[in-house]
Amino acid sequence: MHQTDSEYASSVRKELIGFLNSSPCNFYAVRTTAEILDAHGFTPLDEKDEWNLEAGGKYYVVKNSSAIFAFIVGSGKVAENGFRIISAHTDSPGFKIKPNCEIYGDGRVVSLNVEKYGGPIMYTWFDRPLSVAGRVMLRGEDALHPVEILVDLHRPVATVPHLAIHFNRAVNEGNSLSVQKDMKPVVGYFTEQEIAEMKNSGGVIRRMLAVALNEGERYYNKDAKPEGAEEAPAVTGYSITPDDILDYELMLYPCEEACAVGVNSEFLQSGRIDDLSMAYCGIRALLDTEQQACEATRIVALFDNEETGSGTKQGAASPVLRHIVERLCAGVGEAPQDLYRAIAASFMISADDAHGWHPNYNDKYDPTNHPVLGGGPVVKINANCKYMTDARGAAVFHSLCQDAGVNMQYFVNHSDVAGGSTLGNISSQQLDLNGVDVGCAIWAMHSARETAAFSDHVDMIRTFRQFFV
Numbered sequence: 228m229h230q231t232d233s234e235y236a237s238s239v240r241k242e243l244i245g246f247l248n249s250s251p252c253n254f255y256a257v258r259t260t261a262e263i264l265d266a267h268g269f270t271p272l273d274e275k276d277e278w279n280l281e282a283g284g285k286y287y288v289v290k291n292s293s294a295i296f297a298f299i300v301g302s303g304k305v306a307e308n309g310f311r312i313i314s315a316h317t318d319s320p321g322f323k324i325k326p327n328c329e330i331y332g333d334g335r336v337v338s339l340n341v342e343k344y345g346g347p348i349m350y351t352w353f354d355r356p357l358s359v360a361g362r363v364m365l366r367g368e369d370a371l372h373p374v375e376i377l378v379d380l381h382r383p384v385a386t387v388p389h390l391a392i393h394f395n396r397a398v399n400e401g402n403s404l405s406v407q408k409d410m411k412p413v414v415g416y417f418t419e420q421e422i423a424e425m426k427n428s429g430g431v432i433r434r435m436l437a438v439a440l441n442e443g444e445r446y447y448n449k450d451a452k453p454e455g456a457e458e459a460p461a462v463t464g465y466s467i468t469p470d471d472i473l474d475y476e477l478m479l480y481p482c483e484e485a486c487a488v489g490v491n492s493e494f495l496q497s498g499r500i501d502d503l504s505m506a507y508c509g510i511r512a513l514l515d516t517e518q519q520a521c522e523a524t525r526i527v528a529l530f531d532n533e534e535t536g537s538g539t540k541q542g543a544a545s546p547v548l549r550h551i552v553e554r555l556c557a558g559v560g561e562a563p564q565d566l567y568r569a570i571a572a573s574f575m576i577s578a579d580d581a582h583g584w585h586p587n588y589n590d591k592y593d594p595t596n597h598p599v600l601g602g603g604p605v606v607k608i609n610a611n612c613k614y615m616t617d618a619r620g621a622a623v624f625h626s627l628c629q630d631a632g633v634n635m636q637y638f639v640n641h642s643d644v645a646g647g648s649t650l651g652n653i654s655s656q657q658l659d660l661n662g663v664d665v666g667c668a669i670w671a672m673h674s675a676r677e678t679a680a681f682s683d684h685v686d687m688i689r690t691f692r693q694f695f696v
Contacts (some may be wrong), residue, residue, distance in 0.1 A: 235537040236685045239511065240487070240495075243684060246507045247485040247497045251360040252478040253293040253317040253531050254377055256503055260295050260510055260529065261287065266515055269297060274550075280558035285517065288551055292362060292375060293317060293531040294541035296551050297513060303522030305556050305567035311694055312526045312660070313512070314543065314650045315505035316533035319498065320345030320673045322410060324359065329430040330411060334421060337431055337502065341479065345534030349404045351675040352481070356383030357412055361477035363436055365467065366535030373473060378439050383482045385412035411689070412479060421617040429469035436475065440467045481675050482554040493601065493680060500669055500677040502533065505578035507665075510685055512691030523572075524555065525695050533579070533650055538687065543653040552658070574623060575662035576694060577615060577651030579685070580679070581605040581638045583668030595638040601680040603634030604687045607649075607664040615651030620663030624690070631693040633686040636668070 230238065251257035261271070268287040272278055280286065280300050287297040294317060301308050322341040328336040345347070358568040360379040367374045387410055392398055404410065414431055425431050494584050495504075500602030509527040516525070530543045537543040556566045584597040598605040607614045628635040640646040651664040 236681070239685050239688060240681050243495065243504065243507050243681070244485045244487075244497070247503055249501060250317075250499065250503055251358070251379055251480040252673070253319075254362050254476075255360055255379060256317040256506065257289060257293055257295045257529070258377060259452055260297070260506070261289060261366055263510060263514070264297055267517065274465070276552050278556065278558035282559065283520075286358050290541040290547050291531070291539075291693040292377075294547065295529045296526065296548065297406050297510065298524055298526040298555065299517060299521070300555070300559060302520050304565075304684050305524055305559060305561055306568040307572065308523040309569045309574070310526050311521075311523045311553060312528055312548075312573065312575040312662075313509040313691055313694070314528040314530060314548075314575060314577050314654060315509055316502045316530045316543075316650060317356050317506060318504070318534050319501060319530050320534050321675075322347070322348035322406075322412075322479045324361075324432060324475070324479065326474070326634040327430070328432055333420060335419060336413060336416045336476070337422070337684060338413050338462075339432070341406070341410060341412065343406045343410070347674055348409060348674045350402065350407070350670065351387040351671070352479075353387050355386065355675060357385040357387070357479045358383055359385070359432075359435075359477050360480055361439065361475060363472055364474045365471050366473055378436055378477075380435065380439050385414045385479065386437065387412050408412040415574065419570050425535045429472065432475075432477070433469035436472060437467050437469045444627075451531065465513050483676070487681070488678065495679045495681050495684075496676055498675055498677070500679050501580040502578070502666075504667060504669075504679060504684060505580060505687075508687045508691060509578060510689050512695055515692050516695040518613065520696050521696060526552075530650060533653075537650070537653045543650045544656055546657050548581050548654065570658055570660060573658075573660050574620075574694075575615070575651065575654065575658075575660045576624065576691070577648040577649060577654065577662060577664045577665065578691075579666050580669045580672065581607055581666035582680065583670050583679075585670060591641060591644070593639045593641050593654065596637040599638035600668050600670065600678070602636050602668065602689055603683060604628060605636045605638045605666050605668050607638045607666060609640065609646050612652060613646050613648040614664035615655055615660075615662045616664045622659060623661075624663045624665060627690050627693045628686075631686075638666075638668075 242320050249259045250527040260407045264287050269287050272286050284300045323344045326342045328340045358380045363376045481498050488494040488496045506529050513527050532539045532542040583600045608616050668677040
């Protein structure tokens with residue numbers, strides 16, 4: 228049934244909030260995306276299998292449970308029509324729990340030893356209800372195939388308490404923070420007997436994980452599962468103890484859900500908007516256009532570890548996307564040299580959110596190129612090539628926005644302020660693609676609670692849809 232513009236905007240708003248709430252960390256972002264793709268008839272591919280692909284076929288590949296690549300094979304020859312790629316990333320800045328993380332203090336208070344992941348605005352994490360999500364590894368059938376289970380505690384189990392202003396009267400004049408000293412989350416206080424028992428059984432975290440895994444859903448990887456267990460994801464009758472947990476990758480996340488803010492509810496406020504909002508927009512555009520014929524092969528590439536430089540096997544600096552497009556060409560029966568023709572005929576939109584003009588800090592922004600929230604998609608430009616955008620790429624995106632009936636904005640750094648980089652130019656180390664770096668304008672990038680405009684995401688999806696048809 229055809230939706231009106233307001234109905235479409237309402238559906239995007241609802242889905243975007245749901246996507247953010249169901250994706251407390253990179254692993255859950257990938258699981259949520261895979262479930263959406265499964266519901267739309269996409270076929271999962273395994274890197275260990277031979278790929279035989281069909282024109283018009285819908286497929287996806289998961290890498291290390293934290294990156295996902297969805298594609299629809301084009302109706303034309305790949306060599307002649309190339310790839311239309313939208314890339315984003317699944318990770319966000321925050322705090323990762325270390326091994327042997329329990330710190331036992333006075334009053335039998337237990338805190339956690341954490342490590343900073345990426346570049347979070349640390350003081351935004353104080354005095355919030357925090358939960359834990361990630362993956363847990365158990366012993367499998369052999370040492371090379373551990374069992375992986377995703378876990379989300381779904382409730383506040385920790386907080387990072389601020390020091391009272393009475394002990395630091397200058398706190399509002401600037402406050403230097405130490406991750407090791409200031410950012411340790413407190414998980415509770417316990418009796419001496421409880422602490423002794425926890426120390427003998429792996430600590431607080433492993434005990435909490437075991438309880439959560441025995442009581443909640445279990446999602447096993449496809450490589451291994453406990454002997455006698457049923458097929459993933461539903462597993463019953465398997466009791467996990469703290470000693471069964473070989474290792475874990477766990478992130479803290481704020482428990483507050485994504486919500487609408489503003490007199491007219493025009494703003495989206497949530498953790499992890501950077502960059503899950505762009506991941507959602509790419510997937511939504513792919514699904515919106517899946518029934519429309521396209522000679523080019525459409526790809527949404529959601530990498531991991533952008534916030535730490537992309538230097539992992541599932542990051543944009545790795546050959547993972549290159550391997551996928553190589554196998555895609557081979558899977559439809561084209562010659563090896565056709566890959567290079569396909570790359571020359573391709574275009575990438577690297578989508579990672581942009582800095583929106585802040586009404587309190589006008590002096591921080593370029594005087595003529597500062598995008599505003601609600602002003603439409605943003606093209607990001609840097610003279611020192613921190614972004615992949617050049618005039619050709621910007622012109623392509625500008626034309627797409629015009630064809631979609633969408634306003635476009637530019638972001639350029641204040642000339643005295645150094646900028647960061649993102650997926651576009653990092654991906655170019657593996658694939659010499661034409662492309663452009665874009666995003667939606669947001670406030671408080673890397674805060675525990677970022678803010679964006681709903682309308683910008685609707686307009687970005689419209690532009691992505693134009694790219695995919």
